[in-house]
Amino acid sequence: MAQPRVIIIGAGPSGVRCAEALVAAGLRPTVVDENRRDGGQIYRRQPDNFTRPYAKLYGTEAERAQSLHESFDALRGKIDYLPETLAWNIADGRVHVTSKQRTKALPYDALVICAGATDRLMPVKGWHYAGTYSLGASQIALKAQACAIGRQIVFLGTGPLLYLVASQYIKAGANVVAVLDTSPFMRRVAALPKLLARPAVLRNGFALVANLKRAGVQVLTGITPLEIKGSPETGVQGVVIRDNRGNERSFECDAVGMGYHLRPETQLADLARCAFRFDHETRQWLPEVGEDGRTSVPGVYLAGDGMKVLGADGAEIGGRLAAMAVLKDFKLKVSEDELQKLRAEQAKMDRFRRGLVQAFPWPAQQAAQLPDDAIVCRCEAITAGELRRVVGETGAQEANRAKAFSRVGMGRCQGRYCGHAGAEVIAHAAGVPVEQVGRLRGQAPVKPLSIAVREEVE
Missing domain, CATH: 3.50.50.60 (FAD/NAD(P)-binding domain)
Known part of the structure; x- marks a missing residue:
């Protein structure tokens, strides 16, 4: 029987630990990473010609960073590693990637999205x-x-x-x-x-x-x-x-x-057609995730901060759990004792996460207090006043409709940095709950591609 084709997007803490668990089970996953080297954002590696020690670069996280880097170095010959490669679309059981002005589609049987998080x-x-x-x-x-x-x-x-x-x-x-x-x-x-x-x-x-x-x-x-x-x-x-x-x-x-705080990077999950739900604690839309990272789409899994922001060590646990979910779904052996231990640890981290949400709340009221001349969308230079005008004159109370009338979220970041605040401005101007405004739909490519990119045909 042929091995299942498993693709992992992201080589941060969750992606590395997911790959490690799959390799230990005898699989050879493909790891797609936009960065030049592994580590993700939190454990981003310094350039080869830099010599700063781990303690100075990562502080209290130095030991974990070094462990993750060494683990990935040990995996390099056992995985298909695609660095400096952007996963820009997911459709019809394929991940569309581009690197060095070339794009191609990678078919998969299981896809683990470890997309991490970006600034909120x-x-x-x-x-x-x-x-x-x-x-x-x-x-x-x-x-x-x-x-x-x-x-x-x-x-x-x-x-x-x-x-x-x-x-x-x-x-x-x-x-x-x-x-x-x-x-x-x-x-x-x-x-x-x-x-x-x-x-x-x-x-x-x-x-x-x-x-x-x-x-x-x-x-x-x-x-x-x-x-x-x-x-x-x-x-x-x-x-x-x-x-x-x-x-x-x-x-x-x-x-x-x-x-x-941070916001999960969810555009790839959206393109994979995963279902979303509104999280009232953090006032944002998140992918629906079942046990051990399973999504509403069979064969698609989420792990790490791209699912829920639990921090780097929580992401490592999430990566291992997603790998075990993949193995179980392909009828491969996993340790039930280890599975239960990881779930218990993740539950403890989720309690801490909820504490952070309570201690450091998203300041939604600031959006309502923004002066009309304050820019909300930096890419398109859309002000709070323009958004309020769109709501008042066109009746647009839904994020994508307001986007069509104002261009908010149409720029290079595709709403990553203005989408949440823009929704809050619209909700306040319309007098509706922010969940009723909805969310900006993910669009391919998730990040801009050069017009010179050419498709590789296998």
């Missing part, structure tokens, strides 16, 4: 000025290019990644002016029962904040962003906020790193 962003007036980056982009600059995003940096948003990236910049010797968190401190106190599901991770979080304060960084909670000051000619020049006492405060800077 809430616009603020002036965020389109040069010098405003997402937290993920700030990390890439530091890890892959060994440079800071500015000389005086403000980090703005909420969630653990906000503090992690700021700490990484301090460790690298950058000048971090302030960390400005929209979440009130007492939300964290209320979430402690859930956060105690992972005490070691909680301690690391406290340590990050303590290290920032020890370095002289101003750390403010419960703030409201008002504006990123600057101009098209000079770029970012400062940040204006309202603090938790209602006082307006300004911080001079030439760069801002922004982020409000």
Whole structure:
């Protein structure tokens, strides 16, 4: 009997552990990865000519990063590895990929999508000025290019990644002016029962904040962003906020790193025709996932942060569980004891995740408070006022209809960075629940392709 053709999209923590489990069972999966090397975003490898030690590059995650990299190195001869390869469409049992100006379709019997997550962003007036980056982009600059995003940096948003990236910049010797968190401190106190599901991770979080304060960084909670000051000619020049006492405060800077947690990268799951559901806790649409990563589409599985954001170690567990689901569905042997152990560990991580959602909520009210001249969609320069006009004049209360009238979400990012905030603006203007606005439909290609790309025919 021929081996099942298994394709894994993504070589981050979930993709590596999924491939490892499949190889251990005697399979040879194909691993498609957009990046130049394995590791994903969180464990992104530095270029070959960089020599920074793991401890300096990954901090408290150094040991896990090194373990993942070494595991993947050991797999290289046992998998079909396609780096620098974009999976841009899924249709008719095939994954369409492109690399080096060539595109081809890879047939599969089982597909495990380990697409990871991207920054979840809430616009603020002036965020389109040069010098405003997402937290993920700030990390890439530091890890892959060994440079800071500015000389005086403000980090703005909420969630653990906000503090992690700021700490990484301090460790690298950058000048971090302030960390400005929209979440009130007492939300964290209320979430402690859930956060105690992972005490070691909680301690690391406290340590990050303590290290920032020890370095002289101003750390403010419960703030409201008002504006990123600057101009098209000079770029970012400062940040204006309202603090938790209602006082307006300004911080001079030439760069801002922004982020409000992460959002699962779901476009490939959408193209694979997986069903979605609205998650009221996080106010976003997520793929419906059954036991061990099975989706509503037979033969398609999700793992890691592309399914639900559980963090890097949670992604590793998700990758192993998805591999075991593939093996079981092909009537291959798996260890039931190991399966139950992984499920129990994942449940503990999910409790911690819900604690993070409670402690660092998505600030939906900020979308309602955006001034009309604030840009929501940076790709197409669509303002909050334009979205409100579309709702009022055309009656568009659904995301894709509003997109057709305004072009919001039609740009290079296809709504990855404006879709959630745009839905909140539409919902408030229309006076309807945000789930009624729906979600922007995934379109192929998920990222722009060069017009010079040619198809390979096998």
